[in-house]
Amino acid sequence: MSTVTATAPSADSRTALIQLLIAELLIGSVGVFVHESGQDAITSVLFRCVFGVVFLLAWGWARGLFRGLLGERALIRSAVFSGVLLVLNWVALFAGMQRSSIGVATMVYHFFPFVVLGLAAAFYGERSRVADIGWTAIAFVGVLCSADPFKLLRSADSGYLIGVGLTFVAAVLCGASLLLSRRISRERPFAVVLIQCLVGVVMLAPFADYAKVMLPGAHWFWLAGLGLIHSGVCYVLFYSSYPRLQVATIAVLAFIYPVVALLLDYAVYGHTLAPVQSLGVALIVLGTLGVNLKWRWRLRAQPARA
Secondary structure, eight states, rough: OOOOOOOOOOOHHHHHHHHHHHHHHHHHHHHHHHHHHHHHHHHHHHHHHHHHHHHHHHHHHHHHTTTTTOHHHHHHHHHHHHHHHHHHHHHHHHHHHHSSOOHHHHHHTTTTTHHHHHHHHHHHHOOOOHHHHHHHHHHHHHHHHTHHHHHHHHHOOOOHHHHHHHHHHHHHHHHHHHHHHHTGGTTTTHHHHHHHHHHHHHHHHHGGGGGTTSOOOOOHHHHHHIIIIIIHHHHHHHHHHHHGGGGGHHHTTTTHHHHHHHHHHHHHHHHOOOHHHHHHHHHHHHHHHHTTEEEEOOOOOOOOOO
């Protein structure tokens, strides 16, 4: 008699899972690095791009990832355009974090996957399932809840309102950038990220506040971390693990990022979520999983009476 045994995950899949887990844990700390750097949003993003370029150039050169890149003009043009949107997204996100809080900004920002869905339907004719529209609506309600609508109506100052608005703008810009770079990044992902960081250096160099940043101090550690860790190590781990994992696994592990951000916001700065914000977190999680895991809405038919 033959027996059938469950196949254990391969060593390659386990390695990819660990890589993605580490990447999500690391990226969740980006808000702390921005805050502790003590710089304005534009200066923070500029040096994130500078140190990111240093890491990606060294990594790509060592592994031969950029051979023939200069001849791929269509890829470069697309990467430059998407890079403009990505850099503006980072500036808006960091500015939003500084005006609201790391936790609130992170949750509002996680509406960006649904922006990708909407833009793909509007500009590329990609049809969405009816169920996806429902999950998107649930997630959008979650975004509104995560911004603490009671605080917005009762006692929020203009800075908090601007912070939430900037974060929502960042989500839209991120979604647009991801949509534009989605196809080209499948071919040469590290080249695309390098070009996007180079675009950030060129865009923001004239507008950074050098008087403060050029002084010696601990802020250099945090700025270097933004580039080397969050634009370097994290991207290497993300792009190395994605091809070897199922979409369901990636979708679930993606929530490590906001969870880590919320925990750090509480542990380091004492910020807690109001009950309505916790509801918002749950709705965003539910909506995102519904879209990524292709959940369907099922209505049970009532049995006919005799």
